[in-house]
Structure formats: C-alpha cells, structure tokens
Amino acid sequence: MKVIVGTKEEVVRKAAQRYVELLNRKPEAVLGLATGSTPLDLYAELARLCAEGKLSFAKAKSFNLDEYIGLEGTHDQSYRYFMDHNLFEHIDIRPENTHVPSGFVKDDAEAELYDAEIAAAGGVDLQLLGIGNNGHIGFNEPLTPFTSLTHIVKLTESTREANKRFFNSIDEVPTHAVTMGIHTVMLAKSIILMAFGTGKAEIIKATVEGRPTISVPASLLQLHEDVEVYLDHDAASLLS
Ligand code: F6R
Numbered sequence: 001m002k003v004i005v006g007t008k009e010e011v012v013r014k015a016a017q018r019y020v021e022l023l024n025r026k027p028e029a030v031l032g033l034a035t036g037s038t039p040l041d042l043y044a045e046l047a048r049l050c051a052e053g054k055l056s057f058a059k060a061k062s063f064n065l066d067e068y069i070g071l072e073g074t075h076d077q078s079y080r081y082f083m084d085h086n087l088f089e090h091i092d093i094r095p096e097n098t099h100v101p102s103g104f105v106k107d108d109a110e111a112e113l114y115d116a117e118i119a120a121a122g123g124v125d126l127q128l129l130g131i132g133n134n135g136h137i138g139f140n141e142p143l144t145p146f147t148s149l150t151h152i153v154k155l156t157e158s159t160r161e162a163n164k165r166f167f168n169s170i171d172e173v174p175t176h177a178v179t180m181g182i183h184t185v186m187l188a189k190s191i192i193l194m195a196f197g198t199g200k201a202e203i204i205k206a207t208v209e210g211r212p213t214i215s216v217p218a219s220l221l222q223l224h225e226d227v228e229v230y231l232d233h234d235a236a237s238l239l240s
Helices: 008-025 040-051 079-086 113-120 157-166 182-186 198-209 217-223
Strands: 002-006 030-033 061-064 066-068 126-129 151-154 176-179 190-195 227-232
Touching: 002 008, 008 040, 008 126, 008 190, 008 227, 061 079, 061 113, 066 079, 113 182, 182 217, 190 198, 190 217, 198 217, 198 227
Parallel strands: 002 227, 030 061, 030 126, 126 190, 190 227
Antiparallel strands: 066 176, 151 176
16 A cells, blocks of 8 residues: 555646546546545545646546435435535546446346446546545445455445434335445546545554455555555544
8 A cells, every 4th residue: 555645736637647647548447436524625636627628537437336215316414415415526537437226226236237337448647545543345244255345235224323413204214225235336437535634643553554344445455466555644643
C-alpha cells in the first residue's frame, strides 16, 4: 500500500490527478465509485477540472459500490440520487454509462449479475473507496468472506440507527443493502482508499499496519498490488 498524507485539500488534488492521468491515457476507463461524506470534495474537484476542460468523462463508464434495497433512484437517500446530484450532473459522463447496483434485486444470484456487467465493461480500472469505522468497504462488514461477489447484506441495527437521521423515522431506514463483494473490489486494477479526520485514525492504523484479516475488511487491500491510501494528517495520526 502506498500512503499519501497531506492536508485534505492537498490529497484531494493529488487523488484527482489520478483521474486526469487515467482518463487522458484511457478515455474509456471504467471507474468504481463510492458514496458517503469522504468522496464529496474529490467529486467537487473532478467537476471543477471537467468544467475547465482538463478532464473528460465522455467515454468513461462508472460502477458504484452499493445501494439500499427497496429505494428507487429518485429517493433522496438512495445512492443513485446521491451520485446524480453530487457528481454525474456536474461532469460530462453519459447517464447510460453510469451504473449503481439495483435496489430491487431479489437474491444474490441476481445481485451477482452486476459482477458480470463490470466484467463485460472490461473490469474496473480505478476503484474509489471510503472506509467505515469498523473497516467496512462498501457494505462489506467485518467477517464478510474474501471470495464475496456482489450480494445482499442485512444492515446491522447500529448502521440503521446511525442512518436514521436521514429518514423520517427508523421504520423508513432500509433493512438491507446490495454491495459489491470483497472479491469484486479486489478485481479492480488500481484502488484509491480515502479517509479524513481523527475518527478514522484507529481503523486506518489497523488497515495499513495491522495484519490482513477479514475482521477488518479494508486490511485485505494489503493483498492487492496497486492500492493508494490518501489521508489527511488526522486520519494518519496513529501511523508509525
Ligand atoms: C459508500 C460506502 C461506505 C463508505 C463508508 C465511509 O458507498 O460504501 O463503505 O465509504 O461507510 O463513509 P463516510 O465517507 O461517510 O465516512
């Protein structure tokens, strides 16, 4: 793992340059994308570079990590809605080239078709990841098998509780989500993991310096040959 530390602004600018290099070299690149608060500044920077003509997504394809089960893309808490509003509407990607897992798959066999779609597009060139406080990547919580493909997960009560602030009541918070699996993520040619703030410092230490274990899903990224970890000084503060 290559670790890049700086102010949030600095590392966001550096990460954005990865997209400039990749899309200049390979305009039809396949991008793996994430939701959450972590990628927001990067998405704003990509939109800015696109508006300035330094970056084009016109031929690119994207595949998002995850989606809630049962939420239409028009629901303001769906990850499709998040992506449309925070990135896709601000860059020149073609809407038909953007993919978010369907929140209406009925079982894992249907969910796995997403892996086939990614493979048919040529595989992910650059996968962007945030990290949960417990080391989850996508919705792959601790102990998710290393071999997992895109699958349905039952959300823990603590995750539902944490997300209830975005809904009218806990009853409206979805009980399940669909997520790329660990294996799906590991198939990406290159991976960027980003984390900001002291709240992520402990899990970043376990991810970067601990031994790889399914108890900390992100630590398994040590087994991938091309991973860059972009951290602000707070998230990096416990690294030796
Ligand atoms: C988002 C995702 C999650 C988040 C993680 C961190 O698509 O799959 O794994 O990356 O929960 O969330 P934030 O960025 O909000 O701290």
